[in-house]
Amino acid sequence: MNLITQLGITPYDEQEGEEYMCENQLSHFRNYLIAWKNLLLNTSELTAGQIQHDATTIPDANDRASYESNLGFLLKRNGRERKLVTRIDKSISAIENNTYGFCKSCQADIGLKRLEARPVANECIDCKSLAEDAEKI
Numbered sequence: 095m096n097l098i099t100q101l102g103i104t105p106y107d108e109q110e111g112e113e114y115m116c117e118n119q120l121s122h123f124r125n126y127l128i129a130w131k132n133l134l135l136n137t138s139e140l141t142a143g144q145i146q147h148d149a150t151t152i153p154d155a156n157d158r159a160s161y162e163s164n165l166g167f168l169l170k171r172n173g174r175e176r177k178l179v180t181r182i183d184k185s186i187s188a189i190e191n192n193t194y195g196f197c198k199s200c201q202a203d204i205g206l207k208r209l210e211a212r213p214v215a216n217e218c219i220d221c222k223s224l225a226e227d228a229e230k231i
């Protein structure tokens with residue numbers, strides 16, 4: 095299932111002749127980003143609750159070991175989620191500043207399709223692939 099369906103958001107229905115990043119599009123992506131952020135924050139709260147469970151109260155050594163490896167996994171996931179929340183916040187401020195939807199490197203339109211799949215994208219597909227090629231070298 096893709097992200098937008100998971101969040102229960104209706105994909106944007108573009109009208110003919112509509113201007114790119116018009117008010118309707120911006121409010122669509124604002125709702126989308128806020129829903130995603132809320133989902134991540136709710137999951138993080140759950141994670142924090144699981145982490146608070148004290149490992150020293152687990153009597154069996156094997157159970158304790160598997161608990162601790164789970165904990166490592168949860169903490170790693172938590173770190174990734176925090177980074178994502180930061181990117182979501184940046185995208186929301188970009189909406190407020192009217193810079194949302196445009197490539198940070200070449201200022202081209204990122205495109206509705208790409209943003210629907212990845213609403214925190216801040217580069218067009220061309221610049222993104224260039225950056226990835228550079229990373230490989």
Ligand SMILES: [Zn+2]
Pocket residue numbers: 197198199200201202217218219220221222
């Ligand atoms: Zn670009």
